[in-house]
Amino acid sequence: MPVNETSYTGALEHVAIADERAAGRIFMRGRDRAALLHRLSTNDIERLNPGEGTLTALTTPIGRIIDLLTVHALDDALLIVTSPDQGPPVFGHLRRNIFFNDQVTLEPAGRTYTQVAVYGPQAARTLAELIGAEIHLPLHGITPATLAGVSLLLARRKPIGGDSFTLYVPSDGADAVYAALLTAGAAALDAETLDVLRVEQGYGAFGRELSQEYIPLETGLLDAVSFTKGCYVGQEIIARMESRGRLAKRLCGLWLSHPVVAPAKLQVDGRDAGDLTSAVVSPRFGPIALAYVRTTYAEPGTVVGVEGFTATGRVIELPFTG
Numbered sequence: 001m002p003v004n005e006t007s008y009t010g011a012l013e014h015v016a017i018a019d020e021r022a023a024g025r026i027f028m029r030g031r032d033r034a035a036l037l038h039r040l041s042t043n044d045i046e047r048l049n050p051g052e053g054t055l056t057a058l059t060t061p062i063g064r065i066i067d068l069l070t071v072h073a074l075d076d077a078l079l080i081v082t083s084p085d086q087g088p089p090v091f092g093h094l095r096r097n098i099f100f101n102d103q104v105t106l107e108p109a110g111r112t113y114t115q116v117a118v119y120g121p122q123a124a125r126t127l128a129e130l131i132g133a134e135i136h137l138p139l140h141g142i143t144p145a146t147l148a149g150v151s152l153l154l155a156r157r158k159p160i161g162g163d164s165f166t167l168y169v170p171s172d173g174a175d176a177v178y179a180a181l182l183t184a185g186a187a188a189l190d191a192e193t194l195d196v197l198r199v200e201q202g203y204g205a206f207g208r209e210l211s212q213e214y215i216p217l218e219t220g221l222l223d224a225v226s227f228t229k230g231c232y233v234g235q236e237i238i239a240r241m242e243s244r245g246r247l248a249k250r251l252c253g254l255w256l257s258h259p260v261v262a263p264a265k266l267q268v269d270g271r272d273a274g275d276l277t278s279a280v281v282s283p284r285f286g287p288i289a290l291a292y293v294r295t296t297y298a299e300p301g302t303v304v305g306v307e308g309f310t311a312t313g314r315v316i317e318l319p320f321t322g
Contacts, residue, residue, distance in 0.1 A: 003193040003283060010187030011197055012161040015122040017181050018189040020115040024087020025168065026094070027107040028078040036104050037071065037078060040097055040233055042216055044226040048073035053140030053155060055224035057216045058093060059234030063241075064212040066093065068204070068224060070166075072142040072155055077107075079142070079153070079168065081115070083206035114174040118181065119189070119197075121162030126184050127154070135165070148173070148180035160197050196280045199290055202253060202318030208262070208277045209251060209290055217241055218292060219251050220318070249274055249292040253320055254304070254313030256287035265307040266291060273297045273304045276313070285320050289313060 010016035028037065038045040043056035052073050058066035067090055070081040082090045087110045098104050118127060128134050131145045135154070142155040150173030155166045169177050182188065189197075195205075204210045204219050215238060216225050227242060241247060259281050266273040274293040281287050293315055297304060302315045 003196050004190050005283065007187040007189045007193050008196065008283060011119045011189060013121065015118065015120040015126045015185060016187040016189045018117040018194050020117050022084035023115050024082030024090055025109040025113050025115065026080040026087065026091055027109050028080055028104060029076060029107065030104040032102045032104050033078050036098065036102055038229065039231065041069065042225045042232060042238065044229045045071060050075045051141055051143060053142055055140065055221065057221060057224050058090065059216070060212060061233055063215045063234035063237030065210050065214055065216060065219065066212065067206060068210050068221065070140060072140065083210065086206060112171055113168050114171050116167040116169060116178065117157065118165045118167065118186070119160040123165055124163040126186065127165060130180055130184060148176040150177050152177065158203065160201055196282050199278050199280045199288060200282055200285065200320045202290065204251065205278065214292065215241065218247050218249050247295055249294050250298045251318070252291055252293045252298055253316040253318045254289040254291050255316055256289055256311050256313050258309065258311035259287040260289065260306050260309045260311050262289065264309065266293065266304045267307055268297050268304050276306060288320055
């Protein structure tokens with residue numbers, strides 16, 4: 001399906017919004033909340049002060065990705081945000097790992113709070129006008145705000161098209177907030193258009209680039225991994241791969257000669273060269289893809305074949321640029 005040109009242009013030149021209610025939202029409360037998530041995931045959760053946030057990955061004992069989480073520290077809780085449709089599995093994983101002496105409670109918030117992403121170079125200005133205050137937040141930082149008479153939480157996120165933000169909105173105020181954003185000139189992003197923007201930026205998606213097939217280092221998630229914190233599930237494998245500096249594969253971009261359908265295997269001279277995980281047709285860049293390319297073939301400029309298609313792909317470093 002072709003992208004929606006209005007929303008695509010909005011995200012890159014003005015402001016666009018995306019409904020993210022499918023993401024899971026969990027409040028983790030209690031004295032040991034940070035310690036629990038700290039020992040289960042890859043980043044340094046215990047360093048977070050209220051108002052700060054980070055990315056972290058839940059990993060298996062062999063370092064494979066269970067899910068990539070966004071974590072925001074509030075005064076009395078951690079707000080944990082999962083990939084789409086992963087709220088219940090992550091909730092269950094966290095609950096199973098609460099020990100008898102841990103003072104931690106979990107509160108599912110997927111129904112009580114909804115979630116809206118705001119993208120684009122005019123996102124900060126538009127939101128500032130709507131909330132009546134300038135926005136000064138570090139990446140993943142979070143603050144209370146009021147928009148359209150609704151008290152909500154506003155956080156900065158990794159960019160698409162410019163400054164980008166997430167609004168965590170009480171469900172009964174979601175319609176008012178969404179309407180106010182549209183009235184302010186925001187374009188609504190459909191899933192297909194947002195997927196093109198995601199691939200252009202090189203951001204992984206659950207079930208494609210984010211899965212138990214891969215470890216965070218192969219995915220390039222260095223901002224989600226601490227190499228100085230104490231023990232966590234999967235640390236031994238991740239630390240060993242980091243210290244040796246030898247990854248079996250790396251997430252790269254492919255500039256394709258023709259459109260293809262993901263997933264697909266990659267080949268070079270009949271040899272396995274990796275796995276193509278996402279493929280789209282970009283209005284700016286044409287046919288492009290994300291792929292885990294074996295390190296032997298991951299040098300930018302290397303040409304790989306796509307099994308089952310006549311197309312070839314030229315390896316590039318992410319993100320895609322003009």
